[in-house]
Amino acid sequence: MTMTPDSIRRRLLLGAALAAPALRTGRAQANGEVIVRTPGGAYDDVMRRVVYDPFTAETGIRVTPVAATGAKLIAMVRANNVELDLIDTGDAQLLTLERLGALAPIAYDRWRWTKPEDITREVRLTHRVGNFTYASVLAYNTETFPGDAHPNSWADFWDAGKFPGPRMLADIASASVNFEFALLADGVPKDQLYPIDVDRALRVMARIRPSIRRFWDTGALAAQMLSDKEVVAGSIWNGRLQTLIDRNAPLGYTWNQHMIQVQALGVFKDARNVEGAQKLADFMLQPRMQAQYAKALIYGATNERAFDLLTPAEVARMPGGENSRRLGFYQDIAWWHENRDRVSRAWSRWLLR
Structure with a gap:
C-alpha cells in the first residue's frame, strides 16, 4: 500500500x-x-x-x-x-x-x-x-574549598598549586571544547575571545591537563562527577549544577566569567x-x-x-540578566559553526598526545 x-x-x-x-x-x-x-x-x-x-x-x-x-x-x-x-x-x-x-x-x-x-x-x-539562556559556570566543592577559599576565575582554576584537586572540562562531544575558558585563564579579555586562537588554547589546555580527571561529554556525566567528588572543580551547565545544590550537595559556583548559551x-x-x-x-x-x-x-x-x-x-x-551580561559573555556560535570541523580534528590529535 x-x-x-x-x-x-x-x-x-x-x-x-x-x-x-x-x-x-x-x-x-x-x-x-x-x-x-x-x-x-x-x-x-x-x-x-x-x-x-x-x-x-x-x-x-x-x-x-x-x-x-x-x-x-x-x-x-x-x-x-x-x-x-x-x-x-x-x-x-x-x-x-x-x-x-x-x-x-x-x-x-x-x-x-x-x-x-x-x-x-x-x-x-x-x-x-x-x-531562554543557560550558562557554563565554574563550579567547585565547598568542602574542599570552604568559605571564600575557592577558585573565582578561570585563572584560579588553572592554578592547581593554589587550588589542588582533580578537575573536569567539556569535551568536543558536549557541543564545544572549553577553549574560551582556557583563553580567559591565559589573560585574554572576554571581549577579545573571538576568533579563538586554537593553537594558543591548546597550549593553555596542556598546562592543566595533568589535573583533568575527564573531559565530559554530557551534562549528566558532569553532574555525576561533581556529585561523587570524582572532581572538586570544573565547568558545568548551571541548571545541572543548581539541581544538585538544591538537593544539598556541597557545591558552589561563581558567575564570574561564565559563558552564556x-x-x-x-x-x-x-x-x-x-x-x-x-x-x-x-x-x-x-x-x-x-x-x-x-x-x-x-x-x-x-x-x-x-x-x-x-x-x-x-x-x-x-x-x-543585567548582572549576568556584565560578568559573563555570549558564546559566538557563528565562529563555532564555521570552525567546528577544524577544532574537532585539532582536539582529537591533541588528546592522543
Whole structure:
C-alpha cells in the first residue's frame, strides 16, 4: 500500500500525540495544530502547563511536542519533507538550519503578546529568537574549598598549586571544547575571545591537563562527577549544577566569567502551519510566560521584562540578566559553526598526545 505524506506524518507523530495529550476541543480542531520540536522530558511537562495549554485556550490551536535530533531536522530539510512547524532547540542547530535556507524570518512585526524590543538584543535575530539562556559556570566543592577559599576565575582554576584537586572540562562531544575558558585563564579579555586562537588554547589546555580527571561529554556525566567528588572543580551547565545544590550537595559556583548559551526558536519556512508557529513563538516569549518557565527550569529569561516578575533570589539563580551580561559573555556560535570541523580534528590529535 502506498502511503501519502499525510499518513506518514500521522504515523510518525502518533506516539508523541499519545504521550502528550492535546486539548481536542472543537475549536482546537478547527484552528489546527502546531508541531513543535522540544528537548522532551521534564521540559515538556513544564511547557505544557505554562505555555502550550494556555496557548490552546487562547487561540484554539493545539500544540504537539515531538523530540527530534539535529540530524533528524537536517534530514527533513534535505528530503523536502518537513514534519514540524516550530523548532525549540540550541541556537547552534538553528544556525545550521538557517544557513541551509530552511527557516522563515521571525514575524516580529505581527507580534501581539510580546514586544520585540523587550527581547535581549543579542538573541533577537532575523531567523531565530532566544527563548531562554543557560550558562557554563565554574563550579567547585565547598568542602574542599570552604568559605571564600575557592577558585573565582578561570585563572584560579588553572592554578592547581593554589587550588589542588582533580578537575573536569567539556569535551568536543558536549557541543564545544572549553577553549574560551582556557583563553580567559591565559589573560585574554572576554571581549577579545573571538576568533579563538586554537593553537594558543591548546597550549593553555596542556598546562592543566595533568589535573583533568575527564573531559565530559554530557551534562549528566558532569553532574555525576561533581556529585561523587570524582572532581572538586570544573565547568558545568548551571541548571545541572543548581539541581544538585538544591538537593544539598556541597557545591558552589561563581558567575564570574561564565559563558552564556542560548536555546532559541525558529520556524520552518516550509512548515504546514507557519502562521500557528509564529503565534506560538510570540505567545511563549511574553514576560509572564517566560518568568514562569524560567523559574521552573532554572533557565534565564530572554524577555527583559520577565525579570521584573521574579524575586531577587530567583534572578540570582539565572543567567541572562543585567548582572549576568556584565560578568559573563555570549558564546559566538557563528565562529563555532564555521570552525567546528577544524577544532574537532585539532582536539582529537591533541588528546592522543
